[in-house]
Each structure stands twice: as C-alpha cells, then as structure tokens.
Amino acid sequence: STLNIDILTEAEEFIRTYYKETNKTEDQLKQRLNEIQREIQENGHYYHTYDELDYGAKVAWRNSNHCIGRLFWENLQVIDQRQLTTEKAIYAALLEHIEYATNKGRIRPTITIFHQQTKHHSVRIWNHQLIRYAGYETDDGIIGDPDSLAFTKACQDLGWKGKHTPFDVLPLVIQIDDHSPKWFDIPSELILEVPIRHPELEWFEDLGLKWYGVPIISSMRLEIGGITYSAAPFNGWYMGTEIGARNLADESRYNMLPKISDLMGLNKRSNTSLWKDRALLELNTAVLHSYKEDGVSIVDHHTAAKQFKRFEENEVDAGRTPTGNWVWLIPPLSPATTHIFHKPYKNEIKKPNYFYQPAPFT
Numbered sequence: 001s002t003l004n005i006d007i008l009t010e011a012e013e014f015i016r017t018y019y020k021e022t023n024k025t026e027d028q029l030k031q032r033l034n035e036i037q038r039e040i041q042e043n044g045h046y047y048h049t050y051d052e053l054d055y056g057a058k059v060a061w062r063n064s065n066h067c068i069g070r071l072f073w074e075n076l077q078v079i080d081q082r083q084l085t086t087e088k089a090i091y092a093a094l095l096e097h098i099e100y101a102t103n104k105g106r107i108r109p110t111i112t113i114f115h116q117q118t119k120h121h122s123v124r125i126w127n128h129q130l131i132r133y134a135g136y137e138t139d140d141g142i143i144g145d146p147d148s149l150a151f152t153k154a155c156q157d158l159g160w161k162g163k164h165t166p167f168d169v170l171p172l173v174i175q176i177d178d179h180s181p182k183w184f185d186i187p188s189e190l191i192l193e194v195p196i197r198h199p200e201l202e203w204f205e206d207l208g209l210k211w212y213g214v215p216i217i218s219s220m221r222l223e224i225g226g227i228t229y230s231a232a233p234f235n236g237w238y239m240g241t242e243i244g245a246r247n248l249a250d251e252s253r254y255n256m257l258p259k260i261s262d263l264m265g266l267n268k269r270s271n272t273s274l275w276k277d278r279a280l281l282e283l284n285t286a287v288l289h290s291y292k293e294d295g296v297s298i299v300d301h302h303t304a305a306k307q308f309k310r311f312e313e314n315e316v317d318a319g320r321t322p323t324g325n326w327v328w329l330i331p332p333l334s335p336a337t338t339h340i341f342h343k344p345y346k347n348e349i350k351k352p353n354y355f356y357q358p359a360p361f362t
C-alpha cells in the first residue's frame with residue numbers, strides 16, 4: 001500500500017544516513033535494508049534496533065530548528081521503554097525519567113521512548129510537560145498557569161482534585177489506544193522546585209514565586225525513518241529567559257511585571273521610564289541567581305547563544321548545513337546582543353525530528 005511505500009522510503013533514507021554517519025559497510029547496509037523491507041511487506045511497519053533508536057533520537061534533536069540548545073545533541077540519554085504495555089508500567093517509567101533526569105539538580109538531558117504508533121497501537125501522554133502547574137478559572141480571575149486551563153479541566157473531569165494554589169503540580173495522564181486515560185499523582189519528593197529570590201532586592205522573595213527545575217516535553221512526537229513515537233518525553237535544562245521573560249512575565253501567564261515594578265518604586269504611568277524592561281531584567285537576574293544558588297542546571301541566554309555558535313561551527317565541520325528558525329532561536333530578552341539576531345538561518349525541516357501532534361483532549 002502507499003503507506004508501506006512511504007515507510008519504506010523514509011526507512012531507507014534514515015538507514016542510509018545512519019550507516020554512513022557511523023561508518024558501517026555496504027554489506028551491513030544492504031542486509032539491514034532487506035530485513036526492513038521484508039518486515040514492512042509482512043506487517044506494514046518495522047522495529048528499530050536500540051542503536052538506530054539512540055541515533056535517531058539524537059539526530060532528531062540536532063534537526064530541531066527551534067532549539068538553541070543543540071550543541072550537546074550527542075549527549076542525550078536514550079531510555080528504551082518500548083516493551084511496556086500498561087498505564088501503570090508507563091507511569092513507573094515516567095517517575096524513573098523524572099528522577100534520573102533531575103539527578104538532584106545536575107540535570108541530564110534524557111528521552112524515554114515508549115511503544116511506536118501502529119495500526120493497532122498508540123500510547124499518548126496527555127501532559128504538555130511531565131511537571132507543570134495547574135490553571136483554574138475563578139470568579140475573580142485565574143489561579144495558577146493560564147496555559148494549563150484546558151488540561152487542568154481534563155484532569156478534573158477524570159476525577160483529579162487540585163488544591164487551587166498558584167503552583168499545583170498536575171497529575172500524569174496516560175492513554176493507551178482508545179481506553180479511558182488513567183491519571184497518577186507525582187510523588188512530591190521527585191519534584192525539584194526553586195524558590196525565586198534576588199541577589200540584592202531582599203523583598204523579591206516575598207512575591208512567593210517559584211518554578212520547577214526540569215522541563216520535560218511530553219506532547220511532541222518523535223519521527224524516525226517513517227516510524228512515529230507518539231509518547232517520547234524529553235528534557236534538557238531551562239534557559240533562564242523561558243521562566244523570567246515568558247512563563248512568569250507574559251500577561252497571559254503569571255503576569256508579574258506590574259507587581260515587580262511597583263515594589264521597585266518605578267513610574268508605571270509612562271512607557272518611557274522603561275519600567276517594564278527594568279522589572280524584566282530583575283526578574284531574569286533573580287531566576288538565574290536562584291537556580292545557580294540551589295545547584296539546579298540552567299543557562300543564561302548569552303551563554304546559550306555562544307554554545308549555539310559552536311553548534312553551527314561543528315555542523316559546518318561535519319559537512320552539514322546548520323538549519324534553524326530565527327524567530328524561535330533569538331531569545332526574548334536582549335535578542336540583538338546575541339549573534340543569532342544578526343544572521344539568517346535556513347529553516348529546512350530535516351528528519352528524524354520532533355513534531356507537534358494533535359492534542360489528545362479537547
């Protein structure tokens with residue numbers, strides 16, 4: 001069928017690249033391609049070896065045009081959990097991922113790969129990230145993270161009850177095939193959080209702000225050689241601006257800038273006082289200071305840009321063109337102080353890669 005031919009085409013392209021980049025022989029290549037061709041003809045799909053999975057997940061990161069953190073693409077820890085078939089076992093593997101990746105603050109970039117999508121099989125994690133805060137609509141405004149409103153409602157519909165604080169960690173929600181999804185709480189001892197305080201402004205901690213240490217994206221699908229892994233949560237560490245310039249700053253997120261500027265005694269009535277920019281700067285200073293003081297991995301946007309420059313150079317040395325999406329690669333704070341702002345990037349979509357997939361809930 002056309003689907004089989006598509007998979008075979010994608011598989012061939014992936015295996016050829018993989019065998020070339022890892023200097024395997026023509027004979028090994030031919031033998032593997034025959035094996036895969038037979039598997040696809042028989043079952044309509046094929047299975048990757050661990051080595052192919054490991055390489056595919058790493059190259060997918062290397063090909064992620066929105067990612068500034070790609071210098072370390074070869075150091076991804078790849079955990080193969082394709083054998084698991086129950087929500088309970090998958091839940092246990094997710095807890096293992098959280099603990100292993102957190103590593104008491106010395107974060108290890110890690111991906112856990114669950115069973116591939118086939119005609120008869122699909123695994124989905126409903127969370128956007130394994131650890132994220134709930135959002136609640138109330139008569140006098142939103143409590144928590146407005147980005148989580150829909151998923152929080154879905155969790156409540158499944159029977160989960162939150163404490164209605166601004167920082168309730170949401171449960172893990174796992175769905176196998178079209179079975180009703182199962183939800184599980186994350187033990188609090190596995191959740192590393194950082195209270196946000198400022199190195200000079202001692203009133204800053206009274207804002208009661210905190211954020212979780214490890215961002216673990218669980219809503220994207222990993223595509224390797226025509227095969228889709230619809231549940232393949234991956235983590236790195238944060239770039240400070242994600243927390244300080246977006247999550248805690250955006251008006252449609254925690255919207256902290258007006259409160260911070262009031263406590264700094266700035267004049268909010270005139271834009272030209274740049275009160276928003278001054279508040280933004282101190283919030284980002286506080287985030288970086290707090291993570292560093294608590295020994296939780298984080299990178300500032302200047303260091304991240306320098307690392308990305310080295311990634312570009314490494315790619316050229318490897319005979320590859322570095323691809324990227326400028327709109328995503330420039331940091332949201334002081335973008336023009338990085339080299340990225342001043343150069344164009346080719347936004348070619350290469351595979352393997354990580355892609356968006358339809359939300360499993362409405």
Ligand code: HEM
Pocket residue numbers: 057061064066067068069070072076109110111234235236237238239242299304328354
């Ligand atoms: C090691 C530290 C890492 C840092 C500092 C980092 C940094 C970032 C940042 C700042 C973004 C933009 C996010 C946004 O604007 O919302 C991003 C996007 C992305 N990163 Fe990385 N990253 C890291 C590791 C990884 C790893 C390990 C993977 C996968 C194996 C990865 C895959 C991606 C993908 C797929 C996107 C695009 C997400 C989207 O389009 O919504 N990154 N990264």
Ligand SMILES: N/C(=N/c1cccc(CO[C@@H]2CCNC2)c1)c1cccs1
Pocket residue numbers: 069215216217234235236237238239242
């Ligand atoms: N630092 C990170 N940042 C992100 C990486 C990918 C996606 C996101 C969140 O993306 C949301 C959707 C678009 N912006 C917010 C954040 C990482 C998460 C997992 C590995 S590295």
